[in-house]
Amino acid sequence: MLICLPVLSAQAQQSVYGPVAEAIQANTHNLFISSNGNYYKQNNSGSSTFHYWWNSNGLDALTDGYLRTHSQTYLQRMKTLLNGIRTSNGNTYINHFYDDMEWLAISSLRAYENTGDADYLNVANTLWTDIQTGMHPERSYAVQWNKSQPNSFNACSNGPAIIFAARLHQVTGNAVALQRAQSIYAWQKSVLVDPVNGAVWDGYDAATGNTNTSWIFSYNIGTWIGAALELYQVTGTQSYLDDAVKTAEYAMNNHLSGGVFFTNETGAGDGGLFKGIFIRYFTLLAREGALPAATKARYENAIRSSAQALNGRGINAGNLLMNPNWTTKPGATTDYSTQLSGIMLLEAAATLDQVFFYKHLNFGGYSGGFSAGSHTHNGLIAGGVANDDITSFTVPAGFEVQMFEHDNFAGASTTRTATQGWIGGDWNDRVSSVIINHTAGDGLSAEYFNGINFNTFRFSRDDEAINFVWGNGSPDYRVNTDSFSVRWTGKIQPRYTEVYTFYVNSDNGRRLWINNQLIIDKWIDDWGVEYSGTISLTAGQQYDIRLEYFEHNGGADCKLEWASASQAREVVPKSQLYTPLSAGSMAYRPQIMEATPALLIAGPNPFRDVVKITVENTMEETLQVRLYNMSGMEVTAPQQILNGQTVNLSAVPAGVYILRVMAGKKIYTRRMLKY
Known part of the structure; x- marks a missing residue:
């Protein structure tokens, strides 16, 4: 018997930002690694200066890449950097600045949780011992900024201390660490956090009693959100979560401009890293916080729109460098700190449509993220999750998770549709395989081209809805700023049996087919004009949809809406759109078949140019063929x-690729070598 596993394409955010994050991670390593390979230097041109705290956050960014890919390359780079920081810091991890050590303590502990390598835990414990020498019992154990300024108490040395101490308690059971985290938190809340709106002030001078309320930086906002979230997860005390949300709302209301976070922070140097740290902890709140669905959606949309701006406007396609301002392109030189912030944003955006499984209660311990599809015992292990070892999990809106007690989706099962910090006593450490389903639509498949008539294919991805305002940028750094085209395809499912009107507003040309009928045909170079077309549709039935669009020059935008007698006019939502591979079926569960398995034959392999593709034992006459590199692009x-x-x-070019062949609703893959 054969177990057939229908495989669906990754949902939008992973398919959009995963390949971009991978390309920039690789390019950053190549451009910034020092000549001795021990650390990442200040910039990609003249300065080889070692920055302890930048590289400490660099370890966290490499861990992001490892969790996305589980590649040995990231593991090797993480360990090399850990050792290189010590070597570059005078053969010690101890530093003059307490906040610098806290960043390395956080990233080392996280690396330990996700790799099990005790060297990382040893570093974290070494740093914890020294960090405590900067704590002041008379100020609730608040941490001074550096070893020569005992009166300087900054948000940057206390927020990270809370995060690390709370996590150290989670990992090792260190009760003193939790006590210190709670004490420092109470002090920082009373001295460095605006009680009215949740803004986080930069520093307090104990010699004068003055708090610097004029400096409000994104990374301090981020670490305060992270500190509150960690303590909420450890203690369950609602006031901590309330504090996190208050400060998150401050950021949303005061530092989100045009859908992009902190456009006012445009400096390089240390400041280049600030926004990435904010995004890291803001994303954790959006994913793990016990938030109302509407609040969670607002936060996730802000992360997406910031990532979209960076991807289309803030990346130099020639060198893959990024700018401190995520809405403009950099020149030939960028600081490593700035590059890290962009990586953190892209890695964060790539996680928003994944289910995460955690080893411990309340999202503690190692974690693994998984996209829609069927994941066997081996698949879970490959994604970083051990057998019978899931205790908590996060589920994005629009997904459900079916968990099985045995491999290959056998035995008892349970279905969950919401994030849970505790899986329950009957299922704790019992899961061996999972199926992740969309509970509704997943968007449309998109193909992006340079040229206004689909001239040069650049890449494909899944887009959740068509409501884009690219301005003077582009959809992606791989696409021209001017003169590009897009084709969206899939299925659309109406809610009512009525005549529907479809509206397209775009700059520039557009063509729309519904049920293979061309209802809007305005392939002309204009803008600011709304075009519409009507068609009768039946509720619950899926219809083919294709929208083609081109941009010539200047601004770029495209929006698809619908309306009917019962359907209020709205952007056609993701819930009613289906990518070609998911349309018409929610059946991810494998089927046991008695028939001889269909067989993919592709050769020659290795190949130089032409490959013959045959699927045997199938009645399908046509095949869809796609080719991906090992980064998923x-x-x-x-x-x-x-x-x-x-x-x-x-x-x-020469290299290793994944050939993906679709015959009907079945998908076959083969690893191919081009020489």
Whole structure:
């Protein structure tokens, strides 16, 4: 018997930002690694200066990449950097600045949780011992900023201390660490946090009794959110979560401009790293916090829109460098701190549509993120989750998780549709395989091209809805700022049996097909004009949809809406749109089949140019062929061929690829080598 596993494409955020994050992580390593390979230098051009706290956060960013890919490359770079920080710091991890040590303590402890390598825990414990020498019992154990200024107490040395101490308690059971975290938190809340709006002030001078309320920086806001969230998760005390939300709302209301966070922070140097730290902890609140659905959605949308701005406007396509202002492109030189902030944003955005499983209660211990699909025992292990070891999990809106007690989706099962900090006594440490489903639609498949007539294919991804305002930027750094085109395809499912009116507002041309009927045909270079078309649709039935769009020059935007007698006019939502691979089926559970398995034959392998593709034991006459590199990026335009025909892949460079062939609703893959 054969177990057939239907596989769905990754949902939008992972498919959009995962490949971008991977490309920039790799390029950052190549451009910034020091000549001795021990650390990442100040910038990509003349300065090779070692910055302890930048590299400490660099370890956290590499851990992000490891959790996304579980690649040995990231593991090796993480360990090399850990050792390199010591070597570059005079063969010690101890530093003059307490906040610098706290950043390394946080990243080392997180690396330990997700790798099990005791070297990271040893570093964290060493740093904890020294950090405590900067604590002042007379001020509730608040931590001074550095070792020569006993009267300087900054948010940057106390927020991270709370996060680390709370996590150290989670990992090791250190009761003193939790006591210190709670004491420092109470002090910081009373001295450095605005009681009215939750803003976080930069510092307090004990010699004068003055609090510097004029400096409000994104990283201090982020670490306060993170500190409150950690203590809420450890203690369950609601006031901690309330504090986190108050400060998050301050950021949303005062530092989100045009959908982008902290556009006022445009400096390089240390300041280049501030926004990335904010995004890290703001994203954890959005994913793990016990928030109302509407609040969670607002926070996630702010992360997405910031990432969209960076991807389309803030990345230099020629060198993959990023700017401190995520809405403008940099030149030829960027600081490593700035590059890290961009990486943190892209890695965070890539997690928003994934289910995360955790080893411990309240999202503690190691974690693994998984996209929609079927994940066996081996699949969970490959994603970083051990067998029978899940205690808590997060579930994004629009998903459900079916968990099974045995491998290959056998035995008892339970279905969950919401985030839970405790899986329950009957299922704790019992899960061996999972199926992650969309509870409704997942968006449309998008193909992006340079040229206004689909001239040069650049990449494909899934877009949740069509409501884009790219301004003078582009959808992605891989696409031209001017003169590009997009094709969206999939299925659309109406809620009512009525005549629907579809509206397209775009700059520039547009064509829309519903149920293979061309209802809007305005392939012209104009803007500021709304076009519409009507068609009768039946509730609950899925219809083919295709929208084509081009941008010539200047501004770029595209929005698709619908309305009917019962349907209020709105942007067609993700819930009613289905990518081609998910349309018409929520059946992720494998089926046991008695028939001889269909067989994919692709050769020659290795290949130089032309590959013949045959799927045996199938009645399907046509095949859809797609090719991906090992970073998950699609490298050729999808092709439709007859079963047994050839595809020309001579244009792709030498390397290892994944060939993905779809015959009907079944998908087959093969690893291919181009020489």
